[in-house]
Amino acid sequence: MCATVTDSARDRSRHEESTLRERLLANPEPALRWGAVALVLVVLEFGALAGGLLLLLDATVIGVTALIEVVLGAVSQSAGEAVYAAQQSASGFLDGLRAAAGNVPTLLSRETIPNQGYQTGPSSSWEGTFLGLQPAVAWAIRFVLVYLYAAVVSYWVYRGWLVFRDHYRQVEWTPRDDVVDRLRDHRWGQFGIVVVLVFVTMALFSPALGPTTVEQNIQSPYSNEIQYFDAESGSVETIYAGDANFNSKSKGQGDQNVGPMTYDDYGRFHPFGTLTNGRDLFTFSVAGARVSMMVGALAIVLASLIAIIASMMSAYYKGLVDLVTILVADGITSIPGLLLLLMVGMAFQGHWLVNVLNGGFLYALTFGIILFPSLWRSVRGPALQVSEEEWIDAAKSFGQRPRTTMRKHMLPYVVPYLLVYGSMTVGGVIISMAALSFIGSGLGINPPTPAWGRAIDMGRNYVSTQSWHIAFIPGMFIVVLVTGLNAFGDGIRDAIDPESEGGGEEEAQAGGAAG
Structure with a gap:
């Protein structure tokens, strides 16, 4: 029995000293099984996943x-x-990809499971839709499959962590x-995790989730045509999407309303109804x-990056570095956030930065600066606490570089607090962006790019009418998402x-910190 214990100890020691590649080669079967399923999941949605990654890469290139x-x-x-000029060239190349x-x-x-089509007669089957189904049914099938795919991917990512933990982790x-x-x-x-995953899936797969597309229905409605059955002429007619939108407005006046889960006069299904200009609210949302x-x-990400660097530096070096960081943070905090956002929005009107991510990038930079002091204060205490530990002093005495000490011994302790x-x-941030778009006057996301705050502004005069859905649904999106983020934290x-557990009311109210 002693030999077995000794052999086990030797095996554990050998396992901990080996590299990840060596551990994979020694026991490849679990990784291959997991990787095979992951490869299938990637191939099924390669175009959408590649497009999302290229979008993030493009935003990163533009930002830098x-x-x-x-x-x-x-x-x-x-x-x-x-x-x-170099940025324009790189961005154009990424746009092409x-x-x-x-x-x-x-x-x-949408091409695999289309939901837009037309009837050839008053009671005939649908043409152009998936398997000739009604547009509502075809859209529902695609909607359910998208979220089913997202659920499987989320589980398989978690499963990959379990495989790594059980078979390939050093300890x-x-x-x-x-x-x-x-x-x-x-x-x-868990409720927060589910909400975050629902909205992340919505963001990643928004082109496939909508019954129509942003380009066709919102941005260029007069460059796209649709076909529909005209009961008066008894034939299939063609009309611009913009003209169909004009005749499908929701303004709460008499029959001038296309509510949730209904069709308009052109055979288009609207899960959330239409806006005051006739555009599809679900696609917009x-x-x-x-x-x-x-x-x-x-x-x-920007605020966290600044906060983590500042907290590491101020906790490690203390003294003058910590004092300068405090002064900078206090200086930024002394400026009202909303005033700074308004100033930035007005000052950069006409600048090319306003066109990056339809104005979102400029506001993201501003929010990153505004939020840095509060995040830094949140992690400064844990950073100072860990900097006083014996292992930090030991690392210093052995001549370890400050950057290495911060990365290996301090950062893992601070990151969880930053995540919370x-x-x-x-x-x-989400509430503030909605507020800016609600205010309008050149603030917020550039129209006609969809923004929740703009939809709320369009529907605020119709809350008590049959067009209540215009302001209520985007407002509920904001409430549910912010609640889910707080629950996740x-x-x-x-x-x-x-x-x-059970306390921390102050932290739970941090969702409004950007305001």
Whole structure:
């Protein structure tokens, strides 16, 4: 028995000292099984996934080059123009790749399961729809399959972590295991995870989820035609989507309303009804989710990056570095956030930055700066606490580089706190963006790009009429998403620190921090 224990100890030691590649080669079967299913899932939606990744890459390229252009442009106009030209070239190339990816047929694309069609007679079957089904049924099939696919992908990603933990991780246990186990029993946190996944799926697959497309129904309605059966002439007619929208308005006056789960006079199904200009509200709402989630993600990533660097530096070096960081944070906090957003929106009117992500990128940068002080204060305490630990002093005494000490010994301790406060703060960004679009007057996302706040503004005069859906549905989207983000943050907080469960009202209110 002693030999067995010794052999087991030797095996564990050998396993911990080996590289990931060596562990994969020693036991490839679990990874191959998981990878085979993952490959199938990627192939099924390769065009959509590639398009989403290229969109994120394009936004990253634009963001980095925009910052470089602003800095160099202040020193040399020619250098700024050169950077801008390089950015335009790179962005154009990525746009071409994204367009090519969009043309790749996928299992859940609109081309595979079309829902737009027409009848050839008053009681005849539908032409152009999936299997000749009614547009509502064809759309519902695609909608359900998209979310089923997203659920399978989410589970398989989690399954991949389990495979790595059970077969390829160097150590048998880490604190993350307890965090995951506690989160699996945290119903409020699980509700937040489900809500976040629902809206992330909505943002990623918005072109496939809508009964029509943003380009056809919202951005270029007079460049696209639709066919429908005209009862008066008894024949199939062709009309521009813009003209059909004009005759499908929802204004709460008599029969001038196309409500949720109904068809308009042109055989188009509207799950959420139409807007005051006749555009499809569901397509508008899911596209607005993509805009809101992208701006929120960019803003929180930028704010978190600044906060984590500032907290690491101030906690490690203390003294003058910490004092300067406090002064900078206090200076930014002293400026009202809404005033700064209004100033930025007015000052950059006409600048090319306003066209990046339809104005969302400029606001994401502004939100990143506004949110940095609150996130920094949230993680400064844990960073200072861990900087006083003995292992940090030991790393210093052994001559380890400060950057390495921060990355290996301090960052893993601070990141969970940043995840908690960051998830709660994103809700404030989404609310603020909706408020700017609601105010209008050149603020917020550039029209006609969908934005939840603009839909609420369009429908606020019809809340008490039969066109109540215009303002109510986008408003509910905001409420549910912000609540889900706060629930997700609560779940992560309680999973990291079980003693905090049931408290933390102050943190739960952090969703409005950006306001």
